[in-house]
């Protein structure tokens with residue numbers, strides 16, 4: 132079993148939502164956190180709160196879509212703490228729209244998902260994660276760090292109407308653990324760096340609370356536990372995946388019993 136105490140977590144999207152909660156969990160359990168976010172005010176607030184808990188925390192202003200910022204992030208972790216033990220690339224966005232919006236009354240298409248809506252989500256949720264993972268794994272290997280890369284997929288990876296961009300990015304996250312684990316095994320590093328993904332259902336973060344409230348009510352009616360998942364419940368799962376070294380190469384769902392898949 133791995134200990135969180137004195138370990139170093141690199142968390143993107145660490146300024147808010149699930150990322151911030153993971154950083155908080157790390158600090159509460161005696162770890163250190165490098166938090167990265169594109170929003171300076173969110174990052175500042177998160178740093179303040181984590182330091183108020185007595186935490187050792189390094190904030191990095193970072194746009195995960197650029198190679199330079201991801202390199203800076205990984206370098207900061209090594210320069211400040213000499214190691215990276217958890218990589219949690221949790222920066223992510225949604226930009227929902229039907230691929231083609233068909234109006235039943237006029238019998239015509241009235242809107243389409245724009246290229247910008249598609250690309251923005253892929254750039255952050257897929258390309259951004261690839262870059263964070265690549266830069267952090269490079270430093271982990273070069274500095275002989277033991278730990279976990281924990282991706283965040285989603286129940287949306289199974290296909291949600293209005294989310295062809297998001298669902299595609301999250302389906303990719305469910306294959307990352309397989310690919311990376313296969314690559315690590317080839318180099319005899321499978322026990323050194325484990326890779327998993329979590330696939331949450333609907334979590335009570337700004338991303339979800341900001342949704343159309345009627346849509347949210349309908350969603351909750353489908354969740355057997357009758358509520359949103361708490362961000363700290365996600366952080367606790369990440370902690371368990373980190374500690375338990377038998378867990379590797381797989382996707383772990385956490386959704387309160389949600390019936391999975393999109394019924395249209």
Ligand SMILES: NC(=O)c1ccc[n+]([C@@H]2O[C@H](COP(=O)([O-])OP(=O)(O)OC[C@H]3O[C@@H](n4cnc5c(N)ncnc54)[C@H](O)[C@@H]3O)[C@@H](O)[C@H]2O)c1
Pocket residue numbers: 143144145146147148149150167168169170173193194195196221222223224255256259283284285286330331332333334335336337338339
């Ligand atoms: N909330 C949910 O129900 C839910 C469910 C399944 C998966 N997820 C995934 O969990 C992750 C976190 O979601 P959340 O609900 O905490 O979202 P959130 O919107 O609350 O937080 C996301 C954070 O990422 C930051 N960010 C956005 N673009 C960035 C960029 N280019 N570079 C750096 N930081 C950037 C934001 O500033 C924000 O602080 C996402 O990948 C999301 O897809 C969330």
